[in-house]
Amino acid sequence: MGKSADRITLQVARYRPEQDVAPSFQEYEVPCPKDWVVLDGLNYVKDRLDGTLSYRWSCRMGICGSCGMTVNGEPKLTCATFLTDYAPGPVRVEPLRNFPIVRDLIVEIGDFMRKLVTVKPWIVRTAEKPLSEGAYRQTPQELEEYKQFSMCINCMLCYAACPIYGLDPHFIGPAAIALAQRYNLDNRDEGNAERLQILSQHEGIWGCTFVGECTKVCPKHVDPAGAIQRYKLDASVEWLKSFFMPRGA
Amino acid sequence: MTPSHDIVLVGGGGAGLRAAIAIAETNPRLDIAVVSKVYPMRSHTVSAEGGAAGVALPEDTLDEHAYDTISGGDWLTDQDAVEAFVREAPQELLRLEHWGCPWSREPDGRVAVRPFGGMKKMRTWFAADKTGFHMLHTLFQTSLKYTGVRRYDEWFVTTLLVDDGRVQGVVAIELMSGRIATITARAVILCTGGCGRVFPFTTNAAIKNGDGMALAYRAGAPLKDMEFVQYHPTGLPFTGILITEAARAEGGFLINKDGYRYLQDYNLGKPEPTPVLRSMELGPRDRLSQAFMKELEQGRTIDTPYGPVVHLDLRHLGRKKIETKIPFVRELCLKYQNVDPVTDLVPVRPVVHYMMGGVHTDINGATPLSGLYAAGEVACVSINGANRLGSNSLPELLVFGARAGLAAAEYASTCKEPGAAVLAQGKDEEGRLQAGLRRTNGNGERVATIRDEMQKTMEESAGIYRTGESLRRGVEALQALQARACRLAVDDASLTFNTERVTALELSFMLDVASAIVNAALRREESRGAHQRTDFPKRDDQRFLSHSLMYRQSDGSCRVEYLPVTITRWPPGERVYGK
Numbered sequence: 001m002g003k004s005a006d007r008i009t010l011q012v013a014r015y016r017p018e019q020d021v022a023p024s025f026q027e028y029e030v031p032c033p034k035d036w037v038v039l040d041g042l043n044y045v046k047d048r049l050d051g052t053l054s055y056r057w058s059c060r061m062g063i064c065g066s067c068g069m070t071v072n073g074e075p076k077l078t079c080a081t082f083l084t085d086y087a088p089g090p091v092r093v094e095p096l097r098n099f100p101i102v103r104d105l106i107v108e109i110g111d112f113m114r115k116l117v118t119v120k121p122w123i124v125r126t127a128e129k130p131l132s133e134g135a136y137r138q139t140p141q142e143l144e145e146y147k148q149f150s151m152c153i154n155c156m157l158c159y160a161a162c163p164i165y166g167l168d169p170h171f172i173g174p175a176a177i178a179l180a181q182r183y184n185l186d187n188r189d190e191g192n193a194e195r196l197q198i199l200s201q202h203e204g205i206w207g208c209t210f211v212g213e214c215t216k217v218c219p220k221h222v223d224p225a226g227a228i229q230r231y232k233l234d235a236s237v238e239w240l241k242s243f244f245m246p247r248g249a
Numbered sequence: 250m251t252p253s254h255d256i257v258l259v260g261g262g263g264a265g266l267r268a269a270i271a272i273a274e275t276n277p278r279l280d281i282a283v284v285s286k287v288y289p290m291r292s293h294t295v296s297a298e299g300g301a302a303g304v305a306l307p308e309d310t311l312d313e314h315a316y317d318t319i320s321g322g323d324w325l326t327d328q329d330a331v332e333a334f335v336r337e338a339p340q341e342l343l344r345l346e347h348w349g350c351p352w353s354r355e356p357d358g359r360v361a362v363r364p365f366g367g368m369k370k371m372r373t374w375f376a377a378d379k380t381g382f383h384m385l386h387t388l389f390q391t392s393l394k395y396t397g398v399r400r401y402d403e404w405f406v407t408t409l410l411v412d413d414g415r416v417q418g419v420v421a422i423e424l425m426s427g428r429i430a431t432i433t434a435r436a437v438i439l440c441t442g443g444c445g446r447v448f449p450f451t452t453n454a455a456i457k458n459g460d461g462m463a464l465a466y467r468a469g470a471p472l473k474d475m476e477f478v479q480y481h482p483t484g485l486p487f488t489g490i491l492i493t494e495a496a497r498a499e500g501g502f503l504i505n506k507d508g509y510r511y512l513q514d515y516n517l518g519k520p521e522p523t524p525v526l527r528s529m530e531l532g533p534r535d536r537l538s539q540a541f542m543k544e545l546e547q548g549r550t551i552d553t554p555y556g557p558v559v560h561l562d563l564r565h566l567g568r569k570k571i572e573t574k575i576p577f578v579r580e581l582c583l584k585y586q587n588v589d590p591v592t593d594l595v596p597v598r599p600v601v602h603y604m605m606g607g608v609h610t611d612i613n614g615a616t617p618l619s620g621l622y623a624a625g626e627v628a629c630v631s632i633n634g635a636n637r638l639g640s641n642s643l644p645e646l647l648v649f650g651a652r653a654g655l656a657a658a659e660y661a662s663t664c665k666e667p668g669a670a671v672l673a674q675g676k677d678e679e680g681r682l683q684a685g686l687r688r689t690n691g692n693g694e695r696v697a698t699i700r701d702e703m704q705k706t707m708e709e710s711a712g713i714y715r716t717g718e719s720l721r722r723g724v725e726a727l728q729a730l731q732a733r734a735c736r737l738a739v740d741d742a743s744l745t746f747n748t749e750r751v752t753a754l755e756l757s758f759m760l761d762v763a764s765a766i767v768n769a770a771l772r773r774e775e776s777r778g779a780h781q782r783t784d785f786p787k788r789d790d791q792r793f794l795s796h797s798l799m800y801r802q803s804d805g806s807c808r809v810e811y812l813p814v815t816i817t818r819w820p821p822g823e824r825v826y827g828k
Contacts, residue, residue, distance in 0.1 A: 016743050016745065017745050018743055018744065018745065019743075035487050035488070035585075046697075046748075046749075047695065047696075047697030048695070048697065050740070051695065051696070051738075051739065051740045051741055051749040052740050052741040052743070052749060054741075054746050054747070054748045054749075055748070056287075057455055058287060058291055058293070058454040058455050058456045059291075059293065059295065059296050059454040059455075060454070060455070060488065060490070061296060061488070061490045061491075061581060061585070062580075062581075062584065063295050063296055063379070063382055064287075064290075064291045064292075064293075064295050064296070064454065065290065065291060066287065066291050080584055080585075102425060102745060102746055103743070103745045103746045104746075106746050108425075109288075113288070113402070116390075116393070117393045120394075121390040121393065122348065122349065122390050122391045122393065122394050123347070123348055123349040123391075128347070129347060131340060131343055131344060131347065134343070135343055135346045135347075135352075135359070135360050136346065136347070137357070137358030137359065138354055138358050139354060139356065139357070139358040140353075140354050140356060142358070143351060143353075143354055146351075147351060150351050150383065150386070151379075152386075153290075153295075153382070154288075154290050179390070183349065186349060188347075188349060189349070
């Protein structure tokens with residue numbers, strides 16, 4: 001039967017650990033009006049064709065970070081990736097790479113959640129300012145210093161794209177480093193030295209060879225590669241200083 | 250082994266995380282669990298755009314914020330709650346500033362504020378137009394500091410455990426493994442957000458299924474003011490993606506098919522070239538959405554494949570202002586609607602956005618059921634009355650998240666250990682869920698079939714304008730859907746991340762919540778705020794200056810009671826805009 005132009009084939013990776021030894025592909029034909037994103041196609045499958053297909057999604061507006069998947073080989077937010085861009089198809093939808101697959105299109109991101117805590121992604125102060133003293137001053141220029149790094153939605157596309165993380169799962173990874181930098185560059189924060197210690201350990205930034213894939217795939221225009229390079233520089237300076245200066249208390 | 254905690258929070262969005270931090274700070278010995286069906290940073294707080302209101306400028310006063318909120322809510326707000334809210338909101342927003350929230354700034358480094366709908370002064374703090382996103386990530390990242398907060402990420406709560414008149418825990422499914430666990434607690438705080446997904450066209454994320462409302466309702470706590478559903482006037486057609494009110498606060502116009510700023514015909518003031526507070530495009534959401542319906546009736550909207558729209562005109566703001574003040578609006582319009590607000594008109598139509606009603610709580614987040622608390626959109630305190638003002642919901646989840654956390658902490662420090670009876674109840678629920686999982690039923694109807702019909706029913710019976718007749722039809726249709734939902738087809742028998750099972754449980758929650766909405770709307774024979782009855786077009790303070798409380802009967806039907814509104818200093822008056 002000939003396929004009309006207003007439909008497209010999804011080749012969706014399926015994996016159910018109770019019954020499958022390895023992932024395989026299943027094909028579904030779905031409508032593809034011009035406003036439909038890949039996620040709409042998956043929802044069509046789930047609602048009408050096959051209720052057993054599992055994947056994560058929530059906001060459908062590119063901000064909650066749930067629906068990252070591999071679309072035709074590239075990490076994408078499926079709510080922000082139009083089906084018609086892949087016409088006439090087929091569109092291959094797989095789970096994000098570099099993570100353990102739980103089931104179908106769902107991966108396990110616990111590794112990132114644990115690493116995120118280690119970089120202390122919160123304001124670190126030697127003395128907390130009481131609320132009664134009001135707000136910190138922060139000029140628009142000071143805000144601009146860290147702003148782009150605060151835009152990370154933790155969607156994990158950068159981990160899926162990172163060749164280093166793929167080879168060495170100890171690598172702390174692009175988003176966690178970008179978020180460390182987000183606080184380091186915030187003029188309200190004093191935690192730079194603590195974070196540098198954590199990041200300059202062997203699993204940290206030295207692993208990154210500045211491939212820059214993370215920055216390319218970020219849907220929110222964060223530049224983790226830039227954060228990592230800047231960090232390397234700071235850390236080398238600290239490392240050199242350690243030879244020539246006595247250690248502080 | 251049964252996990253046990255002092256306090257279990259259901260939901261890890263803004264209210265839940267604020268409550269968790271409040272508890273950890275007030276009593277570090279308390280053992281806190283945050284149980285959420287998604288990772289906390291995926292919570293729907295993330296989608297809030299425009300801002301968070303709290304008096305900031307010397308020329309503004311707490312009383313003015315209170316008055317705007319009370320009149321905006323058409324006098325259905327509890328004024329004692331509003332007074333506490335406006336007093337504590339600035340402190341809470343300041344606390345977020347200390348925790349690192351990237352609030353937008355004035356050139357000298359002070360926190361900036363912007364105008365917002367229904368507000369007479371500029372008092373809305375903002376982080377460009379991703380305010381909810383930044384607040385949520387600030388709260389989440391800050392919460393990681395507190396080692397006393399144990400997280401159950403991607404656990405779905407199915408029921409509250411109640412014995413001896415006290416809530417003493419929950420039963421939840423770990424999605425990753427399918428494990429079902431009874432988690433006991435001295436106190437439970439519901440922070441699950443709203444229920445926009447009971448309607449077909451909504452800004453709400455897929456996870457907004459009224460879970461917490463249904464959990465409380467089934468456990469015997471009443472739902473309050475459920476007839477008040479907010480339609481936001483500016484959603485993108487097809488997706489329902491929200492275009493923030495900030496777009497109008499920065500100077501955007503709403504125009505009909507003739508290019509005419511039609512709001513001037515609806516008692517909202519005169520059109521001026523720049524925004525005027527509490528006027529025209531900065532009127533309250535209920536009145537703007539109602540004006541759209543009148544334009545539609547007059548044939549002055551524009552037809553599109555996804556329904557009638559009007560236009561939001563931002564072109565005169567210029568690229569620079571759009572990119573600095575509302576960059577996300579541009580990103581969303583470009584990505585999802587293929588229009589550029591710098592050069593094009595943006596098609597918009599009213600979209601279900603927020604639930605004014607919710608689980609009945611007092612000013613400290615306590616429900617009438619001992620041991621059960623609620624905060625954020627899931628709760629109804631009520632500071633929003635018959636219509637919430639834009640930018641009041643983000644400070645609400647901070648103020649009442651913190652209050653509920655403190656009240657629950659105090660209660661949990663003095664109340665008894667959970668009893669053995671709830672463990673037996675937990676076992677029963679585990680059995681029910683396991684039996685459900687074993688029973689795959691290829692012959693029944695799909696979850697999506699019944700969900701679609703429920704959503705259509707809600708739009709037709711309880712939309713922007715309602716009648717007794719439409720609502721009675723809605724009540725009947727929902728009863729029929731409830732019966733059909735008992736025979737759902739669920740194909741997936743896997744224990745591992747079984748999302749089909751979750752959607753079936755969510756549907757059952759939504760049907761209960763939908764029924765409460767329609768029944769409450771049928772019984773309120775007046776028009777007030779977002780509840781507009783064409784058969785009772787006037788506000789009726791004699792009969793209805795009171796909150797509706799819906800109780801679930803054992804047969805699934807509703808019983809309604811009314812509770813007078815608390816008036817402190819602002820007697821009911823006329824809502825005046827544009828003057």
